[in-house]
Amino acid sequence: MKNILFVASEGVPFIKTGGLADVVGSLPRDIDRRYFDVRIVMPKYACMSKEMTEKLEYVTNFYMDFHWKREYVGIFKAQVNGIIYYFIDNEYYFNGFKPYGDDVKFEIEKFAFFSKAALSILPVVEFHPDIVHCHDWQTGLVPVYLKERFQANEFYRSMKTIMTIHNLKFQGRWDKKVVKDLTGLPDYFFTPDKLEMFGDADLLKGGIVYADAITTVSETYAEEIKTEFYGEGLNGLLKSRENDLRGIVNGIDYEEFNPSTDKYIDYKYDAINFRKEKIRNKRALQKELGLAEDDKIMMIGVVSRLTDQKGFDLISCVMDEMCQDAVQFVILGTGTEQYENMFRHFAWKYGDKVSANIYYSEALSHKIYAASDAFLMPSLFEPCGLSQLMSLRYGTLPIVRETGGLKDTVQPYNKFESTGTGFSFTNYNAHEMMQTVRTAEALYYDNKREWNKMIDRAMAVDFSWKVSANKYQEMYDWLRP
Incomplete structure (x- = not known):
């Protein structure tokens, strides 16, 4: 011993x-x-x-x-x-x-x-x-x-x-x-x-x-x-x-973060029935947050401290452009005043597309992991990162920058080999990030079968303690x- x-x-x-x-x-x-x-x-x-x-x-x-x-x-x-x-x-x-x-x-x-x-x-x-x-x-x-x-x-x-x-x-x-x-x-x-x-x-x-x-x-x-x-x-x-x-x-704690038993989400699901059940969480969150109620639109989640380290200067550069696409953004977190106000501004400008929740709520964070289609995490540096592990667990595909733990835990999508559990970009560059978000959008809208196979792989990886x-x-x- x-x-x-x-x-x-x-x-x-x-x-x-x-x-x-x-x-x-x-x-x-x-x-x-x-x-x-x-x-x-x-x-x-x-x-x-x-x-x-x-x-x-x-x-x-x-x-x-x-x-x-x-x-x-x-x-x-x-x-x-x-x-x-x-x-x-x-x-x-x-x-x-x-x-x-x-x-x-x-x-x-x-x-x-x-x-x-x-x-x-x-x-x-x-x-x-x-x-x-x-x-x-x-x-x-x-x-x-x-x-x-x-x-x-x-x-x-x-x-x-x-x-x-x-x-x-x-x-x-x-x-x-x-x-x-x-x-x-x-x-x-x-x-x-x-x-x-x-x-x-x-x-x-x-x-x-x-x-x-x-x-x-x-x-x-x-x-x-x-x-x-x-x-x-x-x-x-x-x-x-x-x-x-x-x-x-x-x-991460696989009991606490488990879509089949999560007390915070309205509709439980697992790797077998997510195709039917996951979308019901999206509908419930759209209704709760006053977003356009649309099953088909791609929802991108962000749960984070709103600081430079987390890549929000990249998002602020291209947020207006990204909001021209058929996407919804749900943001949860607090941090630097400029980023809090930036998200408030876009929530005001694009009311049915952007929901800015500038506070922290354990319940809402779980709902975002369960309801979103993708999860955006473009960090400047990230020693490990836990949010991408939680999003994988909930079948929400991470879009990350290749740094630290994000690089180690998210396998980038490869369309030729049909592999990957998320999407990633290398350089700390706003347009490279936006291009990666749009690559994810294209797959989501044009090849749902391939998207769902990625969710299968994401929910199968094991990042338990x-x-x-x-x-x-x-x-x-x-x-x-």
Whole structure:
């Protein structure tokens, strides 16, 4: 039996702001419990729901040296879906209205405290991990602390660490003097080959330098981040550690995202009866959103944060042109004001063709996956991406740019071989995107038989957590202490 500890700043079902929480909460459930005991440690946020807080039981507390003083560390515990979660309690750090705040210095201090506390509780809760699996910059100091002060204690000496990068753009970078003072780490650690980054200190960089293995959330992204364009300043370091770097695509919860049982959609369907039943969801959504009620028109869904990263500058260039075609667009999400207003404008201009829903709703997102014919995701970069996996599951064909996880999970349509599960384009170019949308339109309108065969293939692919879990298990075995 091998013990694995996930250290993360969020995880379902307790707290979620993005895809990281899905990975942390879902992946351990599919790791084989006959061989691995996977547990999770995360902060005890005051903003967790009452329902979730009530599941926590108090274990004990102690005081830990941190930032030149003695800090309170409370330990709570819960068991959900057979997985043990530990929670670090400290009201000063975790009392906000949301998990993350805007004060970068305080965030660095908060997660430096969390990283040290996550290691300090282990002898107290009597759990000795063989591997400590760290997620994103918030836990970047765990491998650093483990190689520094914790090495003196035999309990910690054999532990290996993995650093998983969910999005390289966020690195936890701040003034070097301040970070040195906060962490208590000696000068030795603040050099360009360790934590220093352009004169600042960089927590994610520390994690990458000191971890025994590094993963990211798709094979293509693992290659991309070794280049200057995607590397966010860390490409040289990642290139130097490429033998320890691997990409493993995220999965999605196949029970939660299942068109045959989905509680949010009006008409359930599966790979056998989608030809009859899927269209009824389109009719229901057209009616609900006030779009033209037309079975034959092609509906394109977008569920996303409305930001530059997601390719909305491409859409804004050609949206007017695309709205001249026989298509409907259903958009759901919030983000940058210019994109929110852009979609509001087109919803006003093309009322029966464009529905702009500038908020977030879990129920509406499921309805869009089920009702749409295609799903548009033209990202500038996409470490993994989950929306395209959900759309494949619902037989909604993705139209994506070939980057990161989008390239790894969507097989482009090939009309000569009759293969593919979606449509893709290579260059970050608005007209190339529009041409790809029109290729999809042509197939949808002119060759319905071929379109339906693509849906068959899309619904047959498996991006459940089971597949990803097997690859993580291989890595855990490879890293055997």
